[in-house]
Amino acid sequence: MIIAALEAIFLFSTVLMITYLVRHYVFTLTVLKRNKKTNDNITNGKITEDPMYEPAVSILIPAHDEEKVIGRLLQRMTELTYPSNKLQVIAIDDASSDNTGQIAEEYSSRYPFIEVLHRDEKTGGKGKAAAMNAGLHCSTGEIILCFDADYYPQTDIVEKLVRKFVDPGVGAVQGRPVVLNESQNVVTRLITLERIGGFRIDQEARDKLRLIAQFSGTVGGFRKSVLDEIGGFDESMLTEDTDLTFQVYLAGFKVRYVGDAECYEEAVDSWKAYWRQRHRWARGHMQVCFKHTFRVLKSKELNVKEKIDGLLLLHIYFMPILTLISFFTGVSLILLGASPFINALWFFVPVSFYSLVGNFAPFFEVGIGAYLDGKTRIQWLMPLLFFVYMYNILICTKALLDLFAAKMMRKKQVEWAKTRHVGDGNSYIEN
Numbered sequence: 274m275i276i277a278a279l280e281a282i283f284l285f286s287t288v289l290m291i292t293y294l295v296r297h298y299v300f301t302l303t304v305l306k307r308n309k310k311t312n313d314n315i316t317n318g319k320i321t322e323d324p325m326y327e328p329a330v331s332i333l334i335p336a337h338d339e340e341k342v343i344g345r346l347l348q349r350m351t352e353l354t355y356p357s358n359k360l361q362v363i364a365i366d367d368a369s370s371d372n373t374g375q376i377a378e379e380y381s382s383r384y385p386f387i388e389v390l391h392r393d394e395k396t397g398g399k400g401k402a403a404a405m406n407a408g409l410h411c412s413t414g415e416i417i418l419c420f421d422a423d424y425y426p427q428t429d430i431v432e433k434l435v436r437k438f439v440d441p442g443v444g445a446v447q448g449r450p451v452v453l454n455e456s457q458n459v460v461t462r463l464i465t466l467e468r469i470g471g472f473r474i475d476q477e478a479r480d481k482l483r484l485i486a487q488f489s490g491t492v493g494g495f496r497k498s499v500l501d502e503i504g505g506f507d508e509s510m511l512t513e514d515t516d517l518t519f520q521v522y523l524a525g526f527k528v529r530y531v532g533d534a535e536c537y538e539e540a541v542d543s544w545k546a547y548w549r550q551r552h553r554w555a556r557g558h559m560q561v562c563f564k565h566t567f568r569v570l571k572s573k574e575l576n577v578k579e580k581i582d583g584l585l586l587l588h589i590y591f592m593p594i595l596t597l598i599s600f601f602t603g604v605s606l607i608l609l610g611a612s613p614f615i616n617a618l619w620f621f622v623p624v625s626f627y628s629l630v631g632n633f634a635p636f637f638e639v640g641i642g643a644y645l646d647g648k649t650r651i652q653w654l655m656p657l658l659f660f661v662y663m664y665n666i667l668i669c670t671k672a673l674l675d676l677f678a679a680k681m682m683r684k685k686q687v688e689w690a691k692t693r694h695v696g697d698g699n700s701y702i703e704n
Contacts, residue, residue, distance in 0.1 A: 276609050278474050279602050286599035290330035292492070295590060296585060298599035300478035301641050306453035307481055308645060326439050330431055331361040331414030331497075335404040337397075339698040340371040341420035341503075342539065346422055347380040350387060361414055362387045367404040368397030373422075402506035402513035405574070409497075409505055418494035425453060425491070426536040434494055444499040444526025445517070447476065448492035448534030455651070462654055463661055466639050473642035480530035488521070488528055492516030492536040499526055510564075512557025519565045519583065525574040546666060555590045555665075555672035562587040593666040594673060 332350065336343050343364065352361045364381070366374035366389060377389040390411055397404065409417065416435050427433070430448060437446045449472045452465040480486045488495075490513070500506075502570060510516040521528055541547050546699045569575060569583045636658065643652045 276606065279606050279609070280612065283599060283602045283606060286595050286602065287292075289439065289595060290592070290599065293585065293589075296582075297475070297638055299482075300342065301474055301638050303478040303481055304474050304645070305641060314617060326436060327356060327359055327432075328415040328435060329359050329361070329413065330355065330416045330418060330435060330494075331363060331408075331412035332431075333363050333365060333408040333412065333417060333419045334422060335365045335367055335401050335408065335419070336369065336373050336377070336422040337367045337404070338373060340369075340370050340373050340376060342423045343373050344376045344380075346424060347377060347387065349425055349428075351380070351384055352428050353426075353431055354429045357384075357386050358418055359414075360386050360431070361412065363408045364389050365404045365408045366391045366397075367407075368392050368394045374378070374538075383453070400508060400513075402508040402510060405513070406505045406508065409500060412497065413445055415497055416494055417497050417500060419491060420536065421491040421538070423539040424536045425538075427534070430492075430534050430536060433531055435533060437529040438496055440529075442527055443490050443496070443529050444521040444524065445495045445528040446493050446534075447486060447488050447528060447530050448536055449473075449476070449530075449532050450489065450492050450538045451535050452540045453537035454542065457540075459654070459657070460544060460547060461540045461542050462651055463657060465648075465651060466655060466658060467661075468540075469642040469646055469648065470639035473646055474638040476530045477532050479582065480532075483527075483579075485518070485522060485579055485586050486528040486530045487586065488514050488518045491538075492534070495521070496526075499524065499686060510557060510560055511533055511553055512561060515558055515561045516564065519561065519569065522579065523565070523568055523574055544664070548664075551665065551668050552672050552675075553680045555669045556676050558587075558590045559673060559676050562590075590669050590672070593662065593669045597666050597670070671679050 303479075334343075334346060347362070347364060353360065362384075364377035364387065366377055369559060374389065374391055381387045381389045388411070390408055392398075392404065392407060397407075405419065416438055417433060424623075425689055426448075434446050434448055437443050450468060450469055452461060454461050455465045456462070476486060478484075495517070496679065499521060503517075506515050507511045507520075518528055541550055566587055567583065569580055569587065572580070575583065636655065639658065640652065643655075
């Protein structure tokens with residue numbers, strides 16, 4: 274009886290791991306196949322982009338204690354090539370205890386299109402989603418874009434992002450984050466590899482295959498009417514970006530990925546900061562999974578392939594836990610004496626551990642992405658991603674336990690668990 278139960282668990286976990294592996298092989302081959310330059314302005318014979326399309330745009334910048342980086346981003350806002358008379362920049366000083374608000378006010382006094390929204394300790398400090406909702410209420414643009422305070426966008430990034438909104442079926446867009454401080458240390462280099470796999474391959478493939486392209490919380494934006502329709506950002510979610518992705522699709526709209534809209538980010542530079550950031554991502558993503566799984570299954574707005582991809586995306590942060598379970602289950606079956614068929618499945622366990630490395634950007638996705646980006650030297654660090662994956666097993670396990678504990682204690686889920694930025698990325702920007 275025990276052996277039969279363990280075999281069922283091992284079989285289920287192995288099939289699921291194989292499914293994820295096949296999915297990512299397909300993603301990699303899709304990007305390789307379509308790497309040649311194509312005219313992305315034409316879909317099914319119809320022009321879907323208009324270079325003259327210039328809607329009114331509001332840019333939201335949520336900032337909580339960001340004095341080290343907020344000035345750099347606001348200076349960049351003044352250098353954007355998008356017409357300033359169609360641009361509104363709202364810096365949201367969310368209960369900051371440093372000089373974030375003062376720095377933002379200095380830019381606001383010099384540039385009419387930059388506004389500052391101050392939130393005190395009573396009204397602010399309740400999470401990024403709450404800050405974004407406050408900024409949304411003050412926005413006047415047809416399109417809402419958002420950038421985290423440590424980001425440094427291309428000067429023409431607004432044009433690149435808004436061009437997808439010519440299609441009325443597009444509710445949101447996502448650009449590509451690129452690590453600014455890649456050469457700082459081993460941690461930032463490994464995060465660079467993760468980001469390459471996640472955006473150069475994974476996001477691009479999902480967009481090309483018309484699956485569930487994901488909004489990542491920054492370097493992207495929404496049609497304001499869609500945000501209004503779905504009620505804005507869910508302030509109970511730790512990862513409001515993933516939640517909003519599924520809200521958009523369930524409302525009948527699509528998310529498009531714009532790979533050439535690059536924005537440079539200051540990656541965390543220590544394993545402690547990595548843990549804190551990824552723990553929040555994992556816990557929040559699991560929240561979204563519990564919220565939307567059945568909604569995705571029952572949705573009439575999603576086709577079959579979107580439902581399948583959506584379910585796989587929702588459960589991605591459970592994969593490190595599942596690989597750990599499959600390993601110990603497999604070891605137990607060897608000791609107890611499993612059937613030859615189950616023993617044969619053991620082949621896929623090390624393959625999965627080897628392939629599903631890093632922050633769920635599989636080994637081959639990272640390798641091909643680095644190749645396409647011309648990152649030949651950093652590829653030598655790819656074997657270290659195996660240890661990063663082992664670290665993520667601990668992170669995701671802790672996140673799941675914390676989520677269950679919070680549910681049982683009916684503890685408030687959301688806090689302003691921001692990533693600390695020290696402004697080291699400034700030294701990597703050419704003046």
